[in-house]
Amino acid sequence: MLKDIIIDRHAMPEVLGYPDKITVIGDDSLILYHDVCRSGPNPFRPSDRKPWRDVYALVAPGELTWEWYDSPSKGPCLLLNNGGKIPTVNPNFNHDNLNVASLVEIHAGQASGWPGSAACVTIPLVGWSAFIGLFAAGDKGKLRIVDKMGVAA
Secondary structure, X not given: OOEEEEEXXXXXXXXXXXXXXXXXXXXXXXXXXXXXXXXXXXXEOOOXXXXXXXXXXXXXXXXXXXXXXXXXXXXXXXXXXXXXXXXXXXXXXXXXXEEEEOOOEEEEOOXXXXXXXXXXXXXXXXXXHHHHOOOOOOOEEEEXXXXXXXXXO
């Protein structure tokens, strides 16, 4: 079954927790999943508390692809754009300050309220099993990130 994913971004990464919404829509246009997520990275780097803009990237609004992926570090998750470059809102310290990120996934957050992400989309642990249970090896689809804040990339 084909599935589309829509993420409504409601806050910038400075906001803690999971302020955004994620919806999974089946090929029959039925909503299969709707809950909170985080479409931004950690608000700061834990090791030195540098702000996200200096050390991480925020994926730009737009359309991407996703595919089921068994990550060596996170287990089953969804890999965006086949692991290739994705446009970002800000220059990315990890990519020579270019406005791109790569190896971006949708994965489980590390803890309640803490995403554990340098650019990835995260789902709270409490909802992760229900979310990832909708997908299986070989699944692929489209993802759209929609800016609900009124600021474009």
